[in-house]
Amino acid sequence: xxxxxxxxxxxxxxxxxxxxxxxxxxxxxxxxxxxxxxxxxxxxxxxxxxxxxxxxxxxxxxxxxxxxxxxxxxxxxxxxxxxxxxxxxxxxxxxxxxxxxxxxxxxxxxxxxxxxxxxxxxxxx
Amino acid sequence: xxxxxxxxxxxxxxxxxxxxxxxxxxxxxxxxxxxxxxxxxxxxxxxxxxxxxxxxxxxxxxxxxxxxxxxxxxxxxxxxxxxxxxxxxxxxxxxxxxxxxxxxxxxxxxxxxxxxxxxxxxxxx
DNA sequence: AACCTTCATAGACAGTCATCGATGCAGGGA
DNA sequence: TCCCTGCATCGATGACTGTCTATGAAGGTT
Numbered sequence: 001x002x003x004x005x006x007x008x009x010x011x012x013x014x015x016x017x018x019x020x021x022x023x024x025x026x027x028x029x030x031x032x033x034x035x036x037x038x039x040x041x042x043x044x045x046x047x048x049x050x051x052x053x054x055x056x057x058x059x060x061x062x063x064x065x066x067x068x069x070x071x072x073x074x075x076x077x078x079x080x081x082x083x084x085x086x087x088x089x090x091x092x093x094x095x096x097x098x099x100x101x102x103x104x105x106x107x108x109x110x111x112x113x114x115x116x117x118x119x120x121x122x123x124x125x
Numbered sequence: 126x127x128x129x130x131x132x133x134x135x136x137x138x139x140x141x142x143x144x145x146x147x148x149x150x151x152x153x154x155x156x157x158x159x160x161x162x163x164x165x166x167x168x169x170x171x172x173x174x175x176x177x178x179x180x181x182x183x184x185x186x187x188x189x190x191x192x193x194x195x196x197x198x199x200x201x202x203x204x205x206x207x208x209x210x211x212x213x214x215x216x217x218x219x220x221x222x223x224x225x226x227x228x229x230x231x232x233x234x235x236x237x238x239x240x241x242x243x244x245x246x247x248x249x250x
Numbered sequence: 251a252a253c254c255t256t257c258a259t260a261g262a263c264a265g266t267c268a269t270c271g272a273t274g275c276a277g278g279g280a
Numbered sequence: 281t282c283c284c285t286g287c288a289t290c291g292a293t294g295a296c297t298g299t300c301t302a303t304g305a306a307g308g309t310t
Contacts, residue, residue: 027184036174044172049161059152110247117245122235
């Protein structure tokens with residue numbers, strides 16, 4: 001298993017600019033349809049209580065990595081369901097995975113979260 | 126029509142703390158299920174290309190207010206569909222509306238966007 | 251090789267959502 | 281009063297999604 005498999009999110013990063021610090025805020029100028037579609041995918045990934053808790057669990061973990069087995073045991077859901085949610089987050093570019101032996105570890109992609117946060121910041125003007 | 130009708134979002138603000146500046150980041154500690162459900166509603170509202178463009182159009186408008194008629198004409202969608210999306214954003218607490226004469230004007234709720242942005246910021250630690 | 255554990259994938263199904271046309275309601279003008 | 285405009289609501293429908301069970305694939309152990 002590769003650490004990062006085809007993040008569909010990168011296309012959006014290219015559209016809005018490679019440097020997250022200079023990209024325009026969402027509300028500074030109207031975004032085009034392509035950017036909106038890509039961005040919506042990321043927000044949609046965060047638009048589920050289970051996935052939000054997954055992100056939170058991963059991010060809050062000391063060391064930044066969490067084994068899937070720990071995530072599965074934290075919910076009252078089946079293992080395939082958790083695996084499905086992790087896949088959604090992965091394809092949104094918000095998390096990435098790495099296999100070490102029998103276990104698969106997930107960690108956040110801070111740049112992705114920061115990019116979203118930057119987009120939402122409303123300029124004082 | 127009232128300017129702000131029952132923002133379901135306020136409950137979440139109460140949960141995560143009234144001051145957006147001191148609320149813990151999403152990834153600093155695991156969030157509880159109630160907070161996750163409320164937060165997910167906001168992200169879900171942003172998880173649609175049309176609604177993202179609506180937020181962008183409203184926020185980018187000089188003066189901060191946009192008439193619904195201008196929003197409707199910006200999309201290749203029916204007026205009821207746009208009205209539906211505006212309702213979703215309104216119930217998420219992201220925008221608010223005001224009727225003046227025949228027209229209804231929408232504007233952003235910057236505090237709501239800033240709160241989301243703050244939650245997504247990943248601490249350097 | 252045989253088996254176990256961990257995780258992902260496939261397929262099915264019920265619930266939700268985005269969209270539409272039709273309709274209702276509020277405000278303004280003739 | 282009557283009608284027109286702007287916007288919201290209703291009901292229907294096709295598409296998508298979250299969840300499950302069953303199964304497959306990868307890795308480790310004996």
